[in-house]
Amino acid sequence: MATVAIYSLKGGVGKTTLSVNLAWCAATLSARRTLLWDLDPQAASTWVLGGAGKVDQAQAMFSKDVPVAKQARPTAYRHLDLIAADASLRGLDQLFHDLDKKKRLAKLLADLKTYDRVILDCPPGLTETADQVMRAADLIVIPVIPSPLSTRAYEAVVDHLGGRTALLPVHVMVDKRRALHAEALDRHSDWPVIPMASGIESMAVKRAPVGVFAPKSAAAQAFADLWRRIEHRLSA
Ligand SMILES: Nc1ncnc2c1ncn2[C@@H]1O[C@H](COP(=O)(O)OP(=O)(O)OP(=O)(O)O)[C@@H](O)[C@H]1O
Numbered sequence: 001m002a003t004v005a006i007y008s009l010k011g012g013v014g015k016t017t018l019s020v021n022l023a024w025c026a027a028t029l030s031a032r033r034t035l036l037w038d039l040d041p042q043a044a045s046t047w048v049l050g051g052a053g054k055v056d057q058a059q060a061m062f063s064k065d066v067p068v069a070k071q072a073r074p075t076a077y078r079h080l081d082l083i084a085a086d087a088s089l090r091g092l093d094q095l096f097h098d099l100d101k102k103k104r105l106a107k108l109l110a111d112l113k114t115y116d117r118v119i120l121d122c123p124p125g126l127t128e129t130a131d132q133v134m135r136a137a138d139l140i141v142i143p144v145i146p147s148p149l150s151t152r153a154y155e156a157v158v159d160h161l162g163g164r165t166a167l168l169p170v171h172v173m174v175d176k177r178r179a180l181h182a183e184a185l186d187r188h189s190d191w192p193v194i195p196m197a198s199g200i201e202s203m204a205v206k207r208a209p210v211g212v213f214a215p216k217s218a219a220a221q222a223f224a225d226l227w228r229r230i231e232h233r234l235s236a
């Protein structure tokens with residue numbers, strides 16, 4: 001089993017978008033038994049995948065004896081299960097702080113060995129939750145909008161981690177016609193690219209991964225290519 005966290009210091013940069021689409025790619029294109037674990041109290045991944053979290057269940061897994069594997073439920077897609085988020089996760093940082101168990105999330109992940117791939121949709125910020133994620137993940141995928149402030153946030157995460165965890169920065173919401181975007185892509189030509197696309201925004205309207213409703217689109221292709229890069233990194 002390998003855990004891939006989709007994380008950024010910044011909000012609204014495409015973490016949930018990557019989480020849902022990469023989880024779908026893992027399940028559908030690679031036929032991996034895949035779990036998407038929604039760790040964000042906004043519960044956006046949960047909403048897109050049609051799972052309504054039971055109130056107060058999401059945090060209970062971290063504090064009480066609620067077996068984590070039992071919280072996973074099937075989605076509409078073969079091989080793809082979901083652990084839903086709900087508003088109780090608002091207290092997760094405080095809970096991790098109070099528990100004082102630095103590897104609580106890693107330990108819970110060890111109970112999910114029936115899955116080949118676990119994707120974590122993380123809330124933004126350098127929080128206790130982020131530190132738990134960084135200790136637990138095999139690979140951290142970081143969406144970076146090609147702008148100086150996003151790049152700065154990415155560098156802050158690199159500094160914070162000090163080389164402890166494998167990172168994969170990904171340029172997202174890319175519009176090559178913009179000078180700043182073109183410059184950033186030149187500077188980091190080895191980073192994968194997800195284009196700015198209205199089809200990607202439609203995900204929240206259609207409540208489905210892009211590969212389901214626009215399988216031939218450039219966006220669906222970009223997610224598939226990114227997933228292949230991730231598989232390659234995991235097997236290296
Ligand atoms: N490549 C893209 N092209 C067009 N729109 C995008 C793209 N990626 C994300 N978006 C849109 O940007 C908004 C933010 O994306 P998303 O919710 O995935 O970010 P997030 O990092 O998970 O946000 P939060 O920090 O609130 O959890 C959404 O409206 C989403 O549809």
Ligand SMILES: [Mg+2]
Nearest residue numbers: 015016040044
């Ligand atoms: Mg999100």
